[in-house]
Amino acid sequence: MAALHLENVTKIYKKGDNEVRALDGVNLDIDAGEFLAIVGPSGSGKTTLLNILGCLDSPTEGRMIYDGQELRSLGEKGLSAYRRDRISFVFQSYNLIPVLTVRENVELPLLIERKIGNGDARSRSNEMIAAVGLAGKENRYPRELSGGQEQRVAIARALVKLPLVVLADEPTANLDSHTAEEIVELMRKINAERTTTFVFSTHDRLVMEHARRIVTIRDGRITGDERK
Amino acid sequence: MGTLWKIALRNTIRHKRRTIITAVVMMAGIGTFIAFDSILAGMDRMAVDNMTDYTLSSLKVRTPAYVDDIQATPLDKPLPDASRVLSALQGRGMAATPRIRFVAIVSNYNDDIPVVADAVDPEGDKAVFKLSSAVISGSWLAPGAGKTVVMGSTLAKELGFKVGDSVLISAQTVDDVTNADEYSLVGIVDTPAPEVNGSGLFMPLQDARALLVTPDMPGGYATEIDASLPREPTLNAAIASGEKAAASLRAALPGLRVDPISYLARDYLSVRNAKAKYSFVLIFIVLVIAAVGIVNTILMSVYSRVREIGVLRAYGMTRRDISRLFTLEGLALGLIGSLLGVALGAFFDFIMIVRGFSLEAMSNSMGSLPLSGVLYGEWNPRTMVTGFIFGLVVSLIAALVPARRAAKLEPTAALRFQ
Numbered sequence: 279m280a281a282l283h284l285e286n287v288t289k290i291y292k293k294g295d296n297e298v299r300a301l302d303g304v305n306l307d308i309d310a311g312e313f314l315a316i317v318g319p320s321g322s323g324k325t326t327l328l329n330i331l332g333c334l335d336s337p338t339e340g341r342m343i344y345d346g347q348e349l350r351s352l353g354e355k356g357l358s359a360y361r362r363d364r365i366s367f368v369f370q371s372y373n374l375i376p377v378l379t380v381r382e383n384v385e386l387p388l389l390i391e392r393k394i395g396n397g398d399a400r401s402r403s404n405e406m407i408a409a410v411g412l413a414g415k416e417n418r419y420p421r422e423l424s425g426g427q428e429q430r431v432a433i434a435r436a437l438v439k440l441p442l443v444v445l446a447d448e449p450t451a452n453l454d455s456h457t458a459e460e461i462v463e464l465m466r467k468i469n470a471e472r473t474t475t476f477v478f479s480t481h482d483r484l485v486m487e488h489a490r491r492i493v494t495i496r497d498g499r500i501t502g503d504e505r506k
Numbered sequence: 507m508g509t510l511w512k513i514a515l516r517n518t519i520r521h522k523r524r525t526i527i528t529a530v531v532m533m534a535g536i537g538t539f540i541a542f543d544s545i546l547a548g549m550d551r552m553a554v555d556n557m558t559d560y561t562l563s564s565l566k567v568r569t570p571a572y573v574d575d576i577q578a579t580p581l582d583k584p585l586p587d588a589s590r591v592l593s594a595l596q597g598r599g600m601a602a603t604p605r606i607r608f609v610a611i612v613s614n615y616n617d618d619i620p621v622v623a624d625a626v627d628p629e630g631d632k633a634v635f636k637l638s639s640a641v642i643s644g645s646w647l648a649p650g651a652g653k654t655v656v657m658g659s660t661l662a663k664e665l666g667f668k669v670g671d672s673v674l675i676s677a678q679t680v681d682d683v684t685n686a687d688e689y690s691l692v693g694i695v696d697t698p699a700p701e702v703n704g705s706g707l708f709m710p711l712q713d714a715r716a717l718l719v720t721p722d723m724p725g726g727y728a729t730e731i732d733a734s735l736p737r738e739p740t741l742n743a744a745i746a747s748g749e750k751a752a753a754s755l756r757a758a759l760p761g762l763r764v765d766p767i768s769y770l771a772r773d774y775l776s777v778r779n780a781k782a783k784y785s786f787v788l789i790f791i792v793l794v795i796a797a798v799g800i801v802n803t804i805l806m807s808v809y810s811r812v813r814e815i816g817v818l819r820a821y822g823m824t825r826r827d828i829s830r831l832f833t834l835e836g837l838a839l840g841l842i843g844s845l846l847g848v849a850l851g852a853f854f855d856f857i858m859i860v861r862g863f864s865l866e867a868m869s870n871s872m873g874s875l876p877l878s879g880v881l882y883g884e885w886n887p888r889t890m891v892t893g894f895i896f897g898l899v900v901s902l903i904a905a906l907v908p909a910r911r912a913a914k915l916e917p918t919a920a921l922r923f924q
Contacts, residue, residue, distance in 0.1 A: 334820060334917045355824060362822020369921065373817045377516035387821050389509040396508075 281442060281475060282308040282331060287340035289326050289498075300326040301337070302498035310442070311473035313466060315480050315489035323498040324479035325447060331477060332365050332445045333357045345442060362391055366436035368446035372428040374420040380407060380431050381416040387439045406434040410464060426457030430464065437468060443475040450482045462488050510827065514834035517807060518842070524806060525839060528799045532843025532901070533850050535792030536893040540851025542788060544858055544883035550778050551741045552698075552881055554771055559636040560699040562770040563732035564748055565600070567591045567755070570763045572729060579607050579622060581680045581718060581729070585762070589725025594758045595733045598751070603630035604728035606714050612657070612707055613674040614665045621661065623677070623707040625714030634734045637695055637708065644669035644693035647710050654713070655689045658706035659696040667691050675707070679719040687717055698879060740884060745775075793900045796843065800904035804836050808912045815912055816920030829913035836905020837898065844897030848890050858883025 289301040300323050308314060308331075316324050329335040330342065333349065336357075342349045345364065352360060366387065374383045381403050388399040407416055410430040420428055429449065436444045446465070450458035462485055469476050478485055486492055494502030518525050558564050572583040585591060588604050595602035606625035611618045628647035632638045637656070638646035647656055655673055667673065669691055676686035689709065696703055709717075711726065720727035735751055738744040748766030755764045768775065808815070815828055823831075862880040 329918050332820065334921070358819070358822050358824045361820060367817075367820045369817070371813075373813055373921075375513065375814055375817070377513060377520050382512070386509065390818075390822050390827075 281310040281345055282306070283341075283343040284330075285341040285343070287330060287337040287342065289323075289330060289335065290338045299498050301330070304340070304495075304498070304500055306493065306500065306503075308443075308475060308477065310475055311469065312491055313469045313476050313489055314491040314493060315478045315486050316493050316495060317480060317486060318495040318501075322495045324495055326498075327495060328445050328447055328477065328479050331443070332367060333361050362387075363439075364442040366439065366441040366444045368429070368432050368436050368444060368449045370448040370451045372420070372425075372432045372452075374428055374431055374435075376420050379417050379419055380412060380423070383420070383431055384434045384438050387435060391439055403434075403438055406438045407431075409437075409468070410434045424457075426453055426460065429453060429457075429461050433461070433464060433468075437472070437474065440472070441474065443477060446476065446478045448480055448482075449478060450480070450485055455484065458482065458484055510831045510834055511838075514831055514838050517811075517835055518838040521803075521807065524803045525842065528796070528803045528839050529843040529846055531796040531799045532793070532840065532897055533846035535796050536844055536847025536897050537850030537854065538792060539786075539788065539893045540848065540886075540889055541854040541858075541883075543782075543886055543889040544851070544855045545863075545881070546778075546781055547741065547884035547886055548858065548882050550774075551884060552879070553774060554741055554744070554767060556698040557771050557774070558734070558767060560640070560697045560702050562767065563634050564735040564744075564767055565733045565752060565755075566765050566770060567595070567731040567733070567759060568729065568763050568765070570761075573763050573765070579609050579729075581606075581608060581678070581720070584720070584723060584727050584729050585725075585731065587724040588728040588731060591731045591759060591762065592725065594755060595731065598754070600733040600735060600751070601633035602731050602733040603627050603634045604711065604726065604731050605631075606711065606718070606720070606727065606729050608677055608714065608718060608729075610675050610677040610707060612661065612665065613676070614667060614671075615674060617665060618674075619661065619665060619705070621705040621707045623675070623709065623714070625711045626708055628710055634732050637697065637702070637706075640695040640697040640702075641693045642696045644691070646693055647708060648692075649710065651692070651710070652713075653687065653689045654692040654710065656693040656695055656706075656708045657691060658703040659694050660700075660703040661705055661707070662691070662694045667694075669694060675709075675717065677717055679717075680721065681719065683719075685717055685719065687713075689713070793896060796897075797900045797904035800836055800839055800901050801907055803839060804832055804905050804908040805911070807835060808832060808908050812915060812920045812923040815915050816917050816923065819915075819917035819920065825913040828915075829909040832909035832912045833902065833905045836901045836909070839905075840898045840901025843901065844894045847897060848894050851890060851893065855883050855885055859885065 284304055284306040287301055287304040288299065291298045291300055304327065316327060318324050326335065330337055349360065375386065378386065384403040384406055385399050388394060388402065404416065407413060410433055412427060412430055423431065450461055453461060465476055466488055468474060480486065490506050492504045493500060569583050569585060572580060575583065592602050592604065604627060608623055609620060610623040611620050626647065628649045642659060647654055657667065671691045673689050673691050674686060675689055676684060679685050695706065715727055735747055738747050745768045749768055752764045752766040818828060859882055862882040864880050
């Protein structure tokens with residue numbers, strides 16, 4: 279069975295008297311270890327699909343099964359716990375916590391998860407910071423880093439808790455092409471080494487070139503699903 | 507919780523201007539409260555000390571019938587055995603002296619003024635009261651000097667007396683017959699107690715006994731015995747020590763009434779308790795203003811960190827965690843403001859305790875309050891703890907509103923926030 283299974287997922291937003299159908303009967307299976315790009319024009323439903331995959335939002339209709347568990351029955355607390363334990367995010371504008379150092383930002387998911395002690399959290403964070411090529415910058419604050427370095431920290435933060443899936447919303451949109459290339463390479467490497475599932479929403483050709491599967495979405499419907 | 511504290515504290519430090527403004531308001535509120543309390547305590551101490559030293563003494567022993575009829579200053583209800591009372595008091599290490607209080611009319615042969623006079627033991631009185639050191643003209647009464655009086659400065663001025671003048675004093679005797687005699691004014695006193703200055707008249711016991719034609723009594727005729735207790739560091743300690751001494755004496759002097767300063771100065775002390783309530787209202791108002799500042803500061807913090815809230819929620823923080831984060835930020839602000847407030851208050855207390863504040867320039871505006879000289883503050887650790895805790899509680903309550911607002915943010919909306 280697929281690691282992530284979406285069945286006839288529909289998301290309707292209400293704007294005044296109007297209804298906006300952001301997702302319309304989406305069926306999607308994502309296997310463990312996939313490196314998948316969701317592409318489509320602005321407003322096509324990419325971010326809504328990522329939010330639903332990330333349990334940040336619930337579908338109006340349809341079923342979601344993650345790792346064999348039906349998510350509809352989980353309430354607010356249950357979804358928080360599910361995100362905490364199995365899902366990580368990489369955001370377009372990095373969204374690091376400005377008052378925390380690089381190490382503290384990377385440690386944060388482990389401290390929220392509270393599964394391991396502070397000492398283990400620190401050593402695992404250091405390993406991850408080294409893995410993304412930022413060894414020696416553990417005590418820097420985000421304002422002291424370049425955009426590419428910030429995104430590396432965001433990736434280290436996403437991976438440190440060994441999640442089932444990493445959801446990345448336009449992860450290279452704010453980076454120059456050289457840095458973007460490095461970041462995509464880094465994610466591919468981690469995907470290969472750790473079999474972590476990566477799902478991106480992107481407009482970036484570079485990301486699409488590296489993706490092993492491209493799902494195209496338009497007007498809330500999946501219109502293409504290409505495996506390389 | 508450690509991570510939440512870390513984020514909360516660092517945000518508090520990072521937004522220096524917001525933190526400083528809020529903390530300064532809190533500091534002003536709590537510092538004012540502590541300073542105000544110190545001044546009030548110092549004023550109370552000064553007022554009660556002055557009453558003890560010039561009018562009331564620390565403790566009085568009288569007959570119950572005398573106290574019941576005290577408005578009439580009766581002469582037919584004296585102590586049955588003054589010497590027994592004196593030895594009971596002196597046996598407990600207290601200085602004690604007999605007095606007779608009586609209504610007299612003081613005249614300069616043209617004008618007269620009714621007063622409540624005190625007949626005193628000229629030497630023994632010095633051990634209990636400080637009147638002898640408040641003489642500004644002439645001298646204090648001397649034993650066996652013969653028909654002499656000392657009077658308050660305002661009374662002397664109103665009747666145009668100066669030291670050496672003859673004073674005509676009339677009074678009702680014990681048998682209710684009017685008697686009068688002429689006395690020589692040997693001294694004028696000016697004390698911090700306005701009632702002594704305005705109507706104080708003092709004469710030796712033997713002259714008063716002759717004027718009032720009192721009967722012979724064991725230990726000599728006296729309506730009261732006044733005693734002094736060792737000085738305590740605070741007013742509350744003085745009140746407690748007086749009550750303890752009174753309780754012990756009551757057992758030793760059955761049939762007599764023993765009243766400590768908490769009873770003798772009860773009117774003043776009840777006003778003091780009301781003042782304490784006003785000071786609490788004052789801090790409450792200032793801290794409500796500070797609370798509005800805290801609400802604003804944390805709301806600003808919430809709005810400037812909406813995306814951060816989205817990230818924390820995305821990584822699995824619950825609404826409760828987010829609420830806690832901003833509540834802790836309010837608590838951190840409260841902690842800084844309260845600590846600074848206590849420090850400011852303690853600094854003011856220190857200045858007031860070491861250097862004091864002269865009331866000379868304000869002597870005309872003190873009215874009938876027994877206050878003059880240098881006012882010193884008093885340490886009150888309880889006020890500091892109250893101010894500190896109150897500051898924390900107010901900031902905690904103030905933080906709840908913005909913390910709830912932060913917790914209500916949907917993660918998807920928070921992450922989209924620009």
